[in-house]
Amino acid sequence: MKLKQRSFKQFLFIVFIFNCSFLYVSAQNHDSRFQSIDILNYNFHLTLTDESNEIDGLAEITIKFKKSVTSFDLDLVEQQSNNIGMKVDAILENNLPIIFKHNSNQLLLNIPESKTNDIRIYTIKYHGIPTDGLIISKNKYGDRTFFGDNWPDRAKNWLPVVDHPSDKATVEWDITAPSHYQTIGNGTLIERTNLDRNTTLTRWKMQTPIPVKVMVIGVAQFAVENLEEIYNIPVSSWVYPQDRVHGFKDYALAVPVLDFMINHVGPYPFEKLANVQSKTLFGGMENAGNIFYNEKSVTGNGDYEAVIAHEIAHQWFGDSASELNWHHVWLSEGFATYFENLFYENRYGRDSFVRKLKEDRLKALQYYNKNQSPIIDTTVTDYAKLLSPHTYEKASWVLHMLRKKLGDKLFWEGIKTYYDTYKYSNALSEDFQHVMELISGSDLNSFFKQWLYQSGHPILDIVWNTTARLNIEIKQTQENLFLFPVDLKINFEDGSSSIETIDVNDRLQKITFPKSKNISSMEIDPNTWLFFDLNSIKKE
Structure with missing residues (x-):
């Protein structure tokens, strides 16, 4: 996902208020x-109205x-005295009530004793007003x-649900809503039926397992x-009618990105790609097969190409x-x-790539001044x-430095192998490390340990x-010692230059x-391959 830059702190506060008091118990x-259960499939039947939330x-x-x-x-926010939250009316197994x-x-759920590898279906009837998760509101046009x-x-x-990324499942959506709405959901559209003059049933079905975090509908x-x-992957754009012209133009930028990813990583993993203007709290949210972008993403100027x-x-x-x-989470966001x-x-060449790398490095360095945690912070x-x-x-820079360490050929082979190994599944950082070591034949333990x-x-x-x-001294002034190669560009007075790589x-x-010629100056990391900060570089 892409966080909205100006509302990052607001977002943290919102999520904190809704979730913080339950995180420790849930973990x-x-x-x-x-260790006990594995959700195979969810089939959600939801009825939405304009009369209430x-x-x-x-x-x-x-x-x-x-x-x-x-x-x-299962995880489900219970209804409070103000009627906000969900109230469970009944739970059935084989049409028999469950305590x-x-x-x-x-x-x-208290159930008849299961056996290992038993597969059962539970039906849960419930109702309520969502506290969060399903955002029911008006968009920027008041609709x-x-x-x-x-x-x-x-x-x-x-x-x-089991609200954790480790338990992936397929999902089906059966959404009954007023007929003036359209419904988008994960997977393939399998039915759209007008039940009467005012109500429409729309059904979407996802046949590949995904984490609950990216199971959504938009109505x-x-x-x-x-x-x-x-x-053969259908690509579509879903925007507010008022933004039709600009939205179709902006979201069409998805086509070359999809082509790039398929050619560099592997086949697209889902049935379709729909790009949707929405009320997500984020700049963009990567819901599987139907990405939700913040409603302000439509400008007509292609401003959200990076987010797409x-x-x-x-x-x-x-x-x-x-x-x-x-x-x-760096395995997603990094x-x-x-x-x-x-x-x-x-698409745009090395200069554009380097500009983005430098911007990312500066942003991460500035953040470190406020928070000195590692990328993987289990606290x-x-x-x-x-x-x-x-x-x-x-975390993006970790991949960039790994690419430099292994070379393009092995890096891309490792990326493809990692994805092919863990598609529709789950991985930890050590799984990614193992794949890259297997492909490269290198011991990468110290690399991953120090950077992650x-x-x-x-x-x-x-x-x-x-x-x-020529005498050079490189001093590390930070607390933890790092081992890394660094390139130094030596500029000579005659206008020529050379690059020396030093293993620190x-x-x-x-x-x-x-010393072969007179030296005029020296530059560190001229080709932008190292995540570092520089106090000074000077001649004595």
């Missing part, structure tokens, strides 16, 4: 639940049991809209354009190959950020706080002088080179 409960829901959930249990729990308890946003916005674990505000008045198919590239990259990294645990930049390199329990320049921009699990980055003082030889492996690195 404790999920490990045992993960209350939704009527019926969820048919297909579950495979990993072991024998007599109870399990349940709904407390602390956990829905506990009523309904948009799912689940990240990170906000789906439980309107759906009974609004839309103008829809079907673009050219890319490798970022969110489409997520279809591979985050939606198909998903992080197993929230703390490894990848999407780097592939956004790689798309720019492919975080408020998942929204995992979204930062550490997991976006700095260790906070900080090289902060350098460089001093050079010339006698009969100590606090104070001293190097000498033969």
